[in-house]
Amino acid sequence: QKEVEQNSGPLSVPEGAIASLNCTYSDRGSQSFFWYRQYSGKSPELIMSIYSNGDKEDGRFTAQLNQASQYVSLLIRDSQPSDSATYLCAVKGSAGTGFQKLVFGTGTRLLVSP
Amino acid sequence: GAVVSQHPSWVICKSGTSVKIECRSLDFQATTMFWYRQFPKQSLMLMATSNEGSKATYEQGVEKDKFLINHASLTLSTLTVTSAHPEDSSFYICSATRLGSTSNQPQHFGDGTRLSIL
Numbered sequence: 001q002k003e004v005e006q007n008s009g010p011l012s013v014p015e016g017a018i019a020s021l022n023c024t025y026s027d028r029g030s031q032s033f034f035w036y037r038q039y040s041g042k043s044p045e046l047i048m049s050i051y052s053n054g055d056k057e058d059g060r061f062t063a064q065l066n067q068a069s070q071y072v073s074l075l076i077r078d079s080q081p082s083d084s085a086t087y088l089c090a091v092k093g094s095a096g097t098g099f100q101k102l103v104f105g106t107g108t109r110l111l112v113s114p
Numbered sequence: 115g116a117v118v119s120q121h122p123s124w125v126i127c128k129s130g131t132s133v134k135i136e137c138r139s140l141d142f143q144a145t146t147m148f149w150y151r152q153f154p155k156q157s158l159m160l161m162a163t164s165n166e167g168s169k170a171t172y173e174q175g176v177e178k179d180k181f182l183i184n185h186a187s188l189t190l191s192t193l194t195v196t197s198a199h200p201e202d203s204s205f206y207i208c209s210a211t212r213l214g215s216t217s218n219q220p221q222h223f224g225d226g227t228r229l230s231i232l
Contacts, residue, residue, distance in 0.1 A: 101148075
């Protein structure tokens with residue numbers, strides 16, 4: 001079982017729609033979760049971080065964490081063509097596993113059509 | 115902000131050449147820097163964790179004698195790919211965490227270095 005799993009996509013949504021990106025993780029002790037956006041040929045940029053169960057909103061982005069189900073999601077409202085990119089879910093390991101290390105999922109490619 | 119600068123952004127060189135990549139934190143001191151490699155259409159794979167003043171910790175399967183890491187100061191880490199071969203061609207990305215960061219703090223990424231070995 002992979003440590004962090006994402007559907008590779010592509011996830012296609014029309015402009016203005018809500019894009020929902022999902023991620024599951026295997027280390028139940030993980031406490032820090034991040035969503036990065038990566039455009040083709042570029043390095044990742046941080047979109048959201050979440051550390052406790054529930055929702056966290058920042059502009060058009062909402063991160064959701066359910067630690068009981070080991071599930072993290074990212075919602076993008078009013079999707080724009082400029083949101084088209086690969087979205088990487090990253091999880092920091094629990095204490096004793098090199099807690100500062102990030103484990104990345106393979107990423108979900110999002111395509112927003114005008 | 116938390117700006118991480120990586121240099122060079124693009125390298126093309128002949129097989130057998132050694133290539134040095136620099137990673138600098140410009141506006142903060144970095145306790146730890148990380149080096150990743152990303153092959154086309156794949157995710158980031160951690161190569162090593164670099165702590166200032168100590169030896170780097172390499173991930174399983176990464177040859178420490180081939181990928182030399184030096185973290186000489188709180189703002190600079192270097193990765194040297196020794197005797198590079200075409201299979202080392204990849205996108206190398208560094209990241210850094212702030213001095214004094216708790217486990218909650220994110221990693222800040224450099225712009226990456228695209229390495230092409232002919």
